[in-house]
Amino acid sequence: MANSDNPTLSRRAMLGGVAGSAALATVARANDPAITEMQEWTQYLGDGVDAAPYGVPSEYEADAVRRDVPWLTADPVSSVNFTPLHKLEGIITPNGLCFERHHGGVAQIDPAMHRLMINGLVDKPLVFTMEDIKRFPRENRIYFLECAANTGMEWRGAQLNGCQFTHGMVHCVMYTGVPLRYLLEEAGVKTNAKWIMPEGADASAMTRSIPLDKALDDCLIAFAMNGEALRPEQGYPLRIVVPGWEGNMWVKWLRRIEVGDEPWHHREETSKYTDLLEGGKARRFTWEMDVKSVITNPSPQAPITHEKGHTVLSGLAWSGRGNIKRVDVSIDGGRNWRPARIDGPSHDKALHRFYHEFDWDGSPLLLQSRAVDSEGWVQPTKDALRDVRGTESIYHNNSIQTWHVRKGGEVENVEVG
Amino acid sequence: MSKWVDTALCTAAFVMCAGPSFADAFGLGRPATPAEIAAWDIDIRPDGAGLPIGQGTAAEGEEVYSEQCAVCHGDFGEGIDRWPILVGGGDTLENDRPVKTIGSYWPYASTIWDYVHRAMPFGEAQSLEDDEVYAITAYLLYMNDILEDDEAVLSNETFSDIVMPNVDGFIEDGRVEIDGMKGVEPCMNDCTDGPVSVTMRARVLDVTPDAEN
Numbered sequence: 001m002a003n004s005d006n007p008t009l010s011r012r013a014m015l016g017g018v019a020g021s022a023a024l025a026t027v028a029r030a031n032d033p034a035i036t037e038m039q040e041w042t043q044y045l046g047d048g049v050d051a052a053p054y055g056v057p058s059e060y061e062a063d064a065v066r067r068d069v070p071w072l073t074a075d076p077v078s079s080v081n082f083t084p085l086h087k088l089e090g091i092i093t094p095n096g097l098c099f100e101r102h103h104g105g106v107a108q109i110d111p112a113m114h115r116l117m118i119n120g121l122v123d124k125p126l127v128f129t130m131e132d133i134k135r136f137p138r139e140n141r142i143y144f145l146e147c148a149a150n151t152g153m154e155w156r157g158a159q160l161n162g163c164q165f166t167h168g169m170v171h172c173v174m175y176t177g178v179p180l181r182y183l184l185e186e187a188g189v190k191t192n193a194k195w196i197m198p199e200g201a202d203a204s205a206m207t208r209s210i211p212l213d214k215a216l217d218d219c220l221i222a223f224a225m226n227g228e229a230l231r232p233e234q235g236y237p238l239r240i241v242v243p244g245w246e247g248n249m250w251v252k253w254l255r256r257i258e259v260g261d262e263p264w265h266h267r268e269e270t271s272k273y274t275d276l277l278e279g280g281k282a283r284r285f286t287w288e289m290d291v292k293s294v295i296t297n298p299s300p301q302a303p304i305t306h307e308k309g310h311t312v313l314s315g316l317a318w319s320g321r322g323n324i325k326r327v328d329v330s331i332d333g334g335r336n337w338r339p340a341r342i343d344g345p346s347h348d349k350a351l352h353r354f355y356h357e358f359d360w361d362g363s364p365l366l367l368q369s370r371a372v373d374s375e376g377w378v379q380p381t382k383d384a385l386r387d388v389r390g391t392e393s394i395y396h397n398n399s400i401q402t403w404h405v406r407k408g409g410e411v412e413n414v415e416v417g
Numbered sequence: 418m419s420k421w422v423d424t425a426l427c428t429a430a431f432v433m434c435a436g437p438s439f440a441d442a443f444g445l446g447r448p449a450t451p452a453e454i455a456a457w458d459i460d461i462r463p464d465g466a467g468l469p470i471g472q473g474t475a476a477e478g479e480e481v482y483s484e485q486c487a488v489c490h491g492d493f494g495e496g497i498d499r500w501p502i503l504v505g506g507g508d509t510l511e512n513d514r515p516v517k518t519i520g521s522y523w524p525y526a527s528t529i530w531d532y533v534h535r536a537m538p539f540g541e542a543q544s545l546e547d548d549e550v551y552a553i554t555a556y557l558l559y560m561n562d563i564l565e566d567d568e569a570v571l572s573n574e575t576f577s578d579i580v581m582p583n584v585d586g587f588i589e590d591g592r593v594e595i596d597g598m599k600g601v602e603p604c605m606n607d608c609t610d611g612p613v614s615v616t617m618r619a620r621v622l623d624v625t626p627d628a629e630n
Contacts, residue, residue, distance in 0.1 A: 069626055074489075074499035078539070104542065118446075119454050126446035127453065135445055158619040165625060186443055197460060203542045205535040207460060256457050265463050265525050267532040271517065274587065280510035282522075286590040290598075300625075328603065333613030337605045366613055376600040384598070392515055396592075404615055413619035 063087070066097060067164060072153075077105040078204070080147070082168030085294070085316065086302040091142070091344055091351040093171035095226050100233045101147055101169065104203030107253045111237040114201070116183075116221070120259035123188030130223070130237055136178040139220060141243070142350045144318045146170040146289045148246035148273055148395040154382075155391045158402075158413045161300040166401060166413060170318070172351035175241050177222030180215050184259070193259045197266075198240045201255035208249045209263035210242060214287075218243050221254065244320030244349040245287040246395070248273055278390035289320030290398035291379050293327055293354070293371035304409035308362030315340070315369050317352045322374035324352040331358070333366030333402060333416040334381065340369065348374075365405040366416055382415060459543070461531035465577050468530065472572035473552025475559035479567070481549050482556050485538045494518075494560050504560045507582065520561025524587055526579040529554045 057064065064087035073079040080101040083093060100106075111130045119125040150169035153159050160166050184196075189212070196215045200206040210219070220241040223230060230236040235252025242249045248268055263269070263285075275283040295315040298304045304311065317324045323346050328337040340354040354369070371379045382399040389396075404414040461467040483492070491497050494504030506516030515521075519529055534550045536542050545553070555571040558564040558579065564571070571579075593599060619625065 067626060069624075071624065074501075075539075104536065104539070117449050117453065117457055119449055119458055125449040125454055127449045128446040132445045136443060157617045159622055159624060161619045161625040182443070183446075186446060199457075199460070203536070203540070205459075205542060207535075258458065258460060260462075262462060262464070264460055264531075265528055266460070267528055267536075270523055270525065270528050270587075271519075271532075276510065276515060276517070278511075280515075280586065281588050282510075282586055283590055283592075284587045286592065288590075288592075290592070300619075328605070333609070335607065335609045335613055337603070337608070366615070370603060372603060378598055378601055378603050380598050404618075414615045415617040416613045417616040 061087075064097065066099060069160070069165060078103045080149075080169060082164045083171050084301075085163050085168050085170075085296045086299050088296070089314075089353075091172055091316075091353050092226065093173055093351075095173065095228065095231050095234070098145075098171035098173065098225075098231070098234060099147070099169050101247065102202065102204070102233065102252070103206060106233045107200075107202035108232055109201060109237060109253060114237050114255070116238060116254060117256045118183060118187040118259070119256070120197075121190040121193040121261060122184075122259050123190065126183075126187045128183070133178055133183075133221065133223065133238070136182050138176055138178050140174055140176050141218075141220065141241070142172065142174045142345070142347045143241060143243045144170055144172040144289075144349060144351045145241075145247045145250055146292075146318070146320075148248060148286075148289070151292075151397040151399070151401075152394045154399075154401075155386070155393065155397055158415045161413050163294050163296050163299040163401075164301060167294040167296075167316075169247070170316075170351070172318070173225040174227070175220055175222040176224035176227075177220035177241060180219040180221055180240070180257075183221060183257075184215065187259075189259055192261050195260045195263050197258045197260060197264050198249075198251040198254055199256040199258070200235075200251045201253040206248075206251050206268065207264060207266045208251060208268055209266070209285075210245075210249060212259070214242065214245070242287075244289060246273060246289060249287065273395060275389065275393040275395050277393065286396060289318075290396060291317075291319035291321065291324070291371050291373040291377040292398040293317035293324075293369040293379060294401050295329070295367050295369050295403060298367070298405055298409070298411045299403055300411045300413055303411050304360065304405060306409070308360050311358055311360040313340075313356040313358065313367065315354050317342075317354055317369070317371035318350065319371065319373035319375070319377065320349060321377060323348050323350070324371055325374050326372045327352070327354040328370045328372075329354075329356040330368040330370070331365045334368050334370075334400065337370065362407065364407055365403075366414070367403040367405060368400050370400055383417075459531075459535055461527045461534075463525040463527045465527065465573065468527070468573040468576055469547045470573050471547035471551050472570050473548050473550075473555055474570055475552070475555040475564055475567035478549075478552035478554070478556025478559070481545075481553055485545075486553070489539065494557065503557060507562075510583070510586065518561070519557055520563060520582065522583050522586070524581055524584045526554065526558065526563075526576065526581055529557055530576075533557075 064084050066081040068081040083099040116128045147169035196210050222241045238254045239252045240254050297314045317327045327340040329340045330337045340356045342354050344353045385399040402416050404412045489500040490503050496502035506518040506521030509516045551571050
């Protein structure tokens, strides 16, 4: 579409243009130059197989990129960018579009110089090279990773126009890695051990306390995502995968795991990632990510560009407690609901894709989606969530999002009542 | 523990259970040496576990802080531009706009020592001497009115005397019992009192980065 080359062309003008040509088509159909004129790609040869040893997307997809919000943080080195959810299909996020959050920049680690140490309450403190790790039996698992602060800017009200910004701190890939319990058993966990603490090799030396039960249950030590080595910004060469739990715990550039009998109460589990409630008390160790969903199309960055008629609504749902049992969709701001259609694989703690196909009559819509997970948790309205959490939690905002589709198909982030 | 893991492994990788015990069977990795563990095992816990021998005073800490920290965090810990604020905010946690700092929010002083030592100064992590970290920690506590005497010695021995103001400010995850968002049958029809209308628009704030960002 031409608008990626021409930033001055406004969405309005584009909508007008589309609507105009559609109107024309119903009267007398003009010949379509896309058909009647010879295109250069039809006449001339394209690039050879040696042109792009590592392929990149079409130049016409240049706006399918991660974006950041500069006013959020003091320095891009300790900041976040957002997955362009409105540009994606299915449930797998391409590696280059997975949102990034790091606290000391992206470490560039030579895997030959990387080590993983396990120490603390173990019989034998051990050191593994990357080669050692790849000699353990490995597993392939699809999991979402969501930052606990995803949607955190919306607690006080509608703030950002785009699901990329309101919900884009989530991604979902297939990890390849070694079950952490194999490594722990190799070191021999002592009977009084109750916690582990993964630690990163980057300039923030990230640490979090994780209960040993979780570590032995489903945590992976991953070295690959979507079939290729982890990207540097996702922790190359090694990260811990903590399925269903807040993204901050998935320590990247993992270099050490300490086993202990008590949690460490480090900065990222006291100053950050604690949820302040009304009355001044804060919840801590709120690890699981709640059931959540969002409509990705249409959304503010992806308006409806056709006239009234058959319309595809699409979105994502996920839960840190299991899989998604059902998603309902409302087009009247939550007054009436109907079940959406979930399509594609349904994995525990992974993104689910849902659709709702409907005949749009061209009038304004208030779109909402509401997910229910396999444990019976129901995604709450914004008001219901604020009633129990106040507006200062920052983290774990899984409330129902409303998009207002205006008459011309433009979409905005709103709150309703 | 090791029995439990054996069973789990057998279910996960049944083919390998025919032979001897699967646990311990890989023989991968090598023992970590004491010097290697000492080099990497830098974490500190609230009970003081991990604190190295050392000491410092707030008066000494002020010097290091002015040189290495104030450029971002401000002379008084007030935070320059959007760099984090380190001081103040006492009695604001119940307010509409709470100010969460070391002094108002952090439950344990050990977290200051651990974090400053592992991650600060930003861009030159793990460059401070242990005595400097004690001194800076003392100074941050002093600026937050938690230590009163700027000549008082903070050391691995006196560390456990510090009680942070918000030590009792934290409760465990109560989402299941309190929030009541589990097991309710969601409403499908006529779920609101009358038609719904827009009450707030994101565009009013206009803080969304444009497509050129």
